[in-house]
Amino acid sequence: MNSIASPIACKVNNVFIHVSNLERSAEWYSNLLGIPFNKDNVSSPVYNIPITAETGLTLDDHTFDPNFTLNPSSHALFNFFVKDIDEAYKFIESKGITVVREIERIGDFAYFNFQDLDGNVLMICNN
Numbered sequence: 001m002n003s004i005a006s007p008i009a010c011k012v013n014n015v016f017i018h019v020s021n022l023e024r025s026a027e028w029y030s031n032l033l034g035i036p037f038n039k040d041n042v043s044s045p046v047y048n049i050p051i052t053a054e055t056g057l058t059l060d061d062h063t064f065d066p067n068f069t070l071n072p073s074s075h076a077l078f079n080f081f082v083k084d085i086d087e088a089y090k091f092i093e094s095k096g097i098t099v100v101r102e103i104e105r106i107g108d109f110a111y112f113n114f115q116d117l118d119g120n121v122l123m124i125c126n127n
Helices: 022-033 085-094
Strands: 014-018 046-049 056-060 079-081 099-106 109-115 121-125
Touching: 022 046, 022 056, 085 099, 085 109, 085 121
Parallel strands: 014 056, 079 121
Antiparallel strands: 046 056, 099 109, 109 121
């Protein structure tokens, strides 16, 4: 197969999560990630979580799209990286967050899945 030049960068730039309540979700994700939250910085229809990595995270409540229907994903949308999977699991449990898949270990790799406030499934991985 020949390589064809593409104007599309081989990089995920931003992840969008569709939410029902932007302020509540912005606070929830901020607490999840241990970052400061100021509700005065939340302005519908989107809120960009201040991520310290290359790929961004945007919450979107579709305020200006009256025909939008929220359909939470039952499959993991993406994963957050952790160094200690067991510590992360205890943290998620301590927050009362619903775990939908227990820790699975495959050699040195481990992950588990949980739900956000709208029922979107997210993953935490150690690799």
